[in-house]
Amino acid sequence: MYNFVEHGGKETSTINEDPVKYEQFMKRIEAGEKIEADDWMPEEYRQTLIKLISMHGISEIMGALPEKEWTPKAPTLKRKLGIMAKVQDEMGHGQLLLRVAEDLIKPYGKQREDLMNDLLTGDLKFHNVFHMETRTWADAGVVGWLVDGAAIISQTNMLDASYGPYQRALQRICAEEVFHAQHGEAIIMELAEGTEQQRNMLQDAVNRWWPALLMFFGPDSASTTGSSKQEVTTKYKIRKSSNEELRQAFLDKYLPRVFSLGLTIPDETLRYDEEKEYWIYQQPDWNEFKKIISNNGPRSKERIRLREISYEKNRWVRQALAPAPAYS
Amino acid sequence: MTVIKTADEAKQDRAYLQSLTELLYQLADDDFIISFRGSEWLGLAPHIEEDVSFSSITQNTMGHAVLYYQLLEELGEGEADILAHDRSSEKRRNAVYLEKKNGEGDYIEEPYYDWALTVIRQYLYETFKKVKLEALLQSSYVPLADTAQKVLMEQTYHLAHWKTWVRQLQDSTDEAKSRLQFRIEEAWDEFLDVLELGPEAKEMEKHQLIVSEEELQQQWLADVKDTLTYIPDKPLQKTNGSGRNGEHTEDLTQALNTLNEVYEMDKNAVW
Amino acid sequence: MGERQDGSAFYQEYEVFSKKSDKAPVQHQFSLLAPNEEIALSMAQENFMRRENVIDVWVVPRNHIRSMTSEERQQWTKRLNNKDYRTTKGYGYLKRKWREKEQDMLDEKEILSWKEVKKK
Secondary structure (H helix, E strand, O other), rough: OOOHHOOOOOOOOOOOOHHHHHHHHHHHHHHHOOOOOOOOOHHHHHHHHHHHHHHHHHHHHHHHHHHHHHOOOOOHHHHHHHHHHHHHHHHHHHHHHHHHHHHHHHHHHHHHHHHHHHHOOOOOOOEEEOOOOOOOOHHHHHHHHHHHHHHHHHHHOOOOOOEHHHHHHHHHHHHHHHHHHHHHHHHHHHHHHHOOHHHHHHHHHHHHHHHHHHHOOOOOOOHOOOOOOOOHHHHOOOOOOOOOHHHHHHHHHHHHHHHHHOOOOOOOOEEEEOOOOEEEEEOOHHHHHHHHHHHOOOOHHHHHHHHHHHHHHHHHHHHHOOOOOOOO | OEEOOOOHHHHHHHHHHHHHHHHHHHHHHHHHHHHHHHHHHOOOOOOOOHHHHHHHHHHHHHHHHHHHHHHHHHHOOHHHHHHHHOOHHHHHOOOHHOOOOEOOOOOOOOEOOOOHHHHHHHOOOOOHHHHHHEEEEEEEEEHHHHHHHHHHHHHHHHHHHHHHHHHHHHHOOOOHHHHHHHHHHHHHHHHHHOOOOOOHHHHHHHHOOOOOHHHHHHHHHHHHHHEEEEEEEEOOOOOOHHHHHHOOOOHHHHHHHHOOOHHHHHHOOOO | OOOOOOOHHHEEEEEEEEEEEOOOOEEEEEEEEEEOOOHHHHHHHHHHOOOOOOOOOEEEEEHHOOOOHHHHHHHOOOOOOOOHHHOOOOOOOHHHHHHOOOOOOHHHHHHHHHHOOOOO
């Protein structure tokens, strides 16, 4: 989805690149051309894309799990079907994005198996929100409404991304996000207009998810967490806006809706500065953020464990159907 | 044969209505419980692409259950959502084999799910479902015959999907073969329940709602023998009881407690 | 990678194509990983066309596609803009000529309307 490109991974520099090729490449980027998988690209561009897209992809896969907890439990037939279709889409988005990442890591002799291994060893991180608990049905609604809302903001910002395969995957993904947004809205609308118990459940979920939603967009500047690669993604026209710009866009679009449902936000300092035209809010605990995305969040271990079990328990299937190597 | 065109007509004949209702509960509950088991798999399948396709099949199958629950609703049995969420274990008519857990563990914690069980169960079930649906095309209850026709439209893909998995795995490594054989042996001890129509079987046949159990079973066995390279040398049984009689296992209790957890919080609330 | 014994050869690349309707051309959708073409085909439709009409699906092993290389795309796809002689551009004056002879010009609309011919 975005940004934790900023954490981990080695710095790559452009110093060793062929200056002529690099200049041609940058001309293409500036002319708005799309770069394809087999085009020459600077190592910094490739590495940035690999980190961004493999994290995005694996976050979709891991993102299926919190909502999946409520899938068999959904309260009506219609909701059961709706949330199943929605979680299925998340897996589908993961598929699209991992395919894009897999083509980028191919020159290193790597493939999906390696990405799965990287997830299990902790080398490949996933989005902070998917480390969180989904305690009640209202959490399934808040994930669909606000977490997906945040995801839509950051993904649509990259719809013109310079990397062709990513941009094409995002077109597909964003088209489906419209369904996700309305699916989430439908769940929370019933809760917001429902019984006292339902409304309380919803407010409780919003309270618990608030810091994670702010964290979603990443820190404002490098100084907050140490390093930042926001500049790299904008330099290569992968995304247009900064973390803070995206967060403000999210607050602009969603806070009026939150308030219109009679819900509150657990931040007494939260207010809109009319003059400067932005939201003032209490910063989330960025140390906590770092802890969460290093797989030390409330449900990190359990969620990775699910993937590990699925990976190990099904190894025999992959072995059974793996075509025999062709010896020449 | 007397053709019954509407729910109101069906309600005129008590004996007919009873057999029809019984048959519909079996159809609905079978599809519902197996799609519930499918929904537990979501996110855990052998690979991502399969996860996505399997989920479509699961959703379609739950959609089929909804169609049958709606037919029951028309017959005055109550709302589809209540029929799906608010009937106790004894009232459920699904076959016991279909309620069996996907493997050890729970879908949220330590799900040691077995792909061999799923492939075999889905294949055997979809094969039978097709036989049953084709028989239902001739059903005296026209709304049911119409539904069967609709369901068959997309069910063909489901069967083809699982047949591909069975064919490929049974023809691969020794490990895969033995895992499949283990699950086929197990199925032979339990599947008879799926193949039965319960205490109303004779009445169903008499009212020309569906053909006889024997006919269905023969067709199923012939189809299965066409595909499976390993067929156990023992009679089919129902060692865990007869779901058609409302006999069920702890596994169904677990399923019901999960699928109605939110519903039970407030049955009168709108969700 | 084929030599790895961990089952990673399970992941073969397939490109997926589909047709929306009888009149539509086959269109590329996306790619997926599967151990063989049967499984690839069995998954293709639900992975990429869950919400659209499909009347046909193709799966093609990626290594069976000879696509242009990066260089070929740059070099072979560029043309001079002087191919008007392949189009109707420049024949517009015929319209006036035919007018003088009290005839209509046979344009695209007219010609494509000849699907139906008077029955004898």
